[in-house]
Amino acid sequence: xxxxxxxxxxxxxxxxxxxxxxxxxxxxxxxxxxxxxxxxxxxxxxxxxxxxxxxxxxxxxxxxxxxxxxxxxxxxxxxxxxxxxxxxxxxxxxxxxxxxxxxxxxxxxxxxxxxxxxxxxxxxxxxxxxxxxxxxxxxxxxxxxxxxxxxxxxxxxxxxxxxxxxxxxxxxxxxxxxxxxxx
Numbered sequence: 599x600x601x602x603x604x605x606x607x608x609x610x611x612x613x614x615x616x617x618x619x620x621x622x623x624x625x626x627x628x629x630x631x632x633x634x635x636x637x638x639x640x641x642x643x644x645x646x647x648x649x650x651x652x653x654x655x656x657x658x659x660x661x662x663x664x665x666x667x668x669x670x671x672x673x674x675x676x677x678x679x680x681x682x683x684x685x686x687x688x689x690x691x692x693x694x695x696x697x698x699x700x701x702x703x704x705x706x707x708x709x710x711x712x713x714x715x716x717x718x719x720x721x722x723x724x725x726x727x728x729x730x731x732x733x734x735x736x737x738x739x740x741x742x743x744x745x746x747x748x749x750x751x752x753x754x755x756x757x758x759x760x761x762x763x764x765x766x767x768x769x770x771x772x773x774x775x776x777x778x779x780x781x
Contacts, residue, residue: 615655615657616657619655619675620679635680635683636683640684641684641687641688641692642684642688642691642692642693642694643680643681643684643692643693643694644693644694644696645677645693645694645695645696646696646697647696647697648695648696648697648700649697649699649700649702650673651671651673651674651677651678651714652674652702652707652710652711653667653669653670653671653673653674654670654671654674654675654678654710654713654714655668655669655670655674655675656668656670656706656709656710656728657727657728658728658729658732659729660728660729660732660738663738665704665705665706666704666705666706666728666732667703667704667706667707668706674710677714678713678714680693681693681714682717685717689718690718693714693715695711695714695715705732705735705736706728709728709731709732712731713726
């Protein structure tokens with residue numbers, strides 16, 4: 599399988615991003631004096647209310663697109679690194695998520711769930727990077743945004759035309775992938 603130049607650039611961008619992020623998290627001033635995670639002997643973690651970890655940074659070349667959240671939290675990144683560690687020890691059996699709201703605001707959250715729970719599934723389909731995933735399951739559109747006042751413009755109000763990401767007709771494949779990890 600040949601990798602297009604654009605995809606190579608995206609992969610390089612993602613790799614540089616994660617290397618920098620790892621260096622930031624491994625900073626000496628943030629280290630605990632106690633035991634390290636790999637010294638605790640943990641085989642599996644169960645995460646209740648896993649929606650609290652949905653803000654995992656998502657590197658992408660898509661900028662200023664409504665519906666794509668790219669910023670993240672240290673809490674989510676820390677759990678992601680632990681999930682990857684456990685996945686290396688026990689492939690496919692390192693982490694279990696429990697939540698009543700797996701997707702609440704953006705489709706990026708669905709991609710984040712798949713990154714936590716089925717990274718091999720994303721890799722085997724060639725969509726482990728968000729831009730490739732989004733190209734398969736969504737499209738960028740320009741659409742009129744409804745005014746907060748029931749669509750009735752008042753003096754001083756304006757109607758914006760934001761660039762948005764929305765799901766495409768291929769979303770059934772995305773949901774079938776999600777169902778494979780949601781049991």
